[in-house]
Amino acid sequence: MDALQVVLLAVIQGLTEFLPVSSSAHLILLSIITHHEDQGLAFDIALHVGTLLAVIFYFRHELRIMIRDWCLSCMGRGQTPESRLMWALGFTTIPVGLAGLCFGQYISAYLRDPIVIAVGMIVFAVFLAYADKYARETRTEYNITWKDVLVIGVAQAFALIPGASRSGTTMTAGLLMGLSREASSRFSFLLSIPVILLAGGYEASKMTTSDWTSIEISFLLLGVVLSAITAFACIHIFLKLIERIGMMPFVIYRLFLGVLLLVLFW
Numbered sequence: 001m002d003a004l005q006v007v008l009l010a011v012i013q014g015l016t017e018f019l020p021v022s023s024s025a026h027l028i029l030l031s032i033i034t035h036h037e038d039q040g041l042a043f044d045i046a047l048h049v050g051t052l053l054a055v056i057f058y059f060r061h062e063l064r065i066m067i068r069d070w071c072l073s074c075m076g077r078g079q080t081p082e083s084r085l086m087w088a089l090g091f092t093t094i095p096v097g098l099a100g101l102c103f104g105q106y107i108s109a110y111l112r113d114p115i116v117i118a119v120g121m122i123v124f125a126v127f128l129a130y131a132d133k134y135a136r137e138t139r140t141e142y143n144i145t146w147k148d149v150l151v152i153g154v155a156q157a158f159a160l161i162p163g164a165s166r167s168g169t170t171m172t173a174g175l176l177m178g179l180s181r182e183a184s185s186r187f188s189f190l191l192s193i194p195v196i197l198l199a200g201g202y203e204a205s206k207m208t209t210s211d212w213t214s215i216e217i218s219f220l221l222l223g224v225v226l227s228a229i230t231a232f233a234c235i236h237i238f239l240k241l242i243e244r245i246g247m248m249p250f251v252i253y254r255l256f257l258g259v260l261l262l263v264l265f266w
Contacts, residue, residue, distance in 0.1 A: 044203065045200050050225065050228035052200070053228045055189055092156065093198065113162075118163065118262045128254070132247035135178075141184075152177070155169040155170055186239065
């Protein structure tokens with residue numbers, strides 16, 4: 001691994017982790033196109049640490065209130081919109097956690113393929129376009145219901161398919177359930193916190209000493225910093241613009257990239 005590869009991977013991770021365009025698809029494609037060797041588990045975890053730090057810092061004020069009210073609710077002090085949102089994040093994470101345990105190895109072994117990525121990009125782009133066009137946009141993330149939790153949780157499980165996009169599937173489900181564009185995006189971003197923690201913890205448990213020593217510490221730190229900065233900027237700009245531009249620019253990008261991949265790799 002060289003410095004250029006570190007920069008490319010970190011920036012791509014930071015940009016695509018929270019956009020509805022599939023970060024895993026772009027990272028897989030980068031390794032295929034550039035013929036770089038796999039960056040390894042240690043660097044994957046470093047990139048996710050960077051994006052995790054970005055989303056936690058961006059929502060630090062909301063998270064402080066959510067955690068406080070959730071702790072009070074556990075002590076029988078009653079529920080608030082913030083505590084209900086915290087409970088919703090936890091329960092929405094369950095389906096993807098179970099799906100990852102059951103199908104994660106199969107997906108890693110057989111579905112990390114350009115054609116699968118292309119199909120995933122196109123199919124889920126159509127769902128996103130439909131959801132964006134017919135979205136009722138009547139509620140915020142603080143009005144989320146148990147029905148929303150179930151639908152968004154199941155949708156997030158489909159994000160294990162390369163090309164689907166975790167952000168894309170959860171935003172699509174949120175829009176279909178009546179959340180506004182900004183609310184579905186904010187919930188999706190907050191939902192990334194437990195997902196990244198679970199996925200990172202699981203990957204870290206599989207690592208050996210050689211995984212940690214196979215890459216320079218300076219590269220790991222550079223990956224964390226660059227992915228964090230890029231992800232923070234991406235979240236900020238996306239939330240500022242999403243109500244004005246809608247999801248169609250991302251739908252068009254997904255369709256274009258999906259068709260291009262089919263042409264190149266079919």
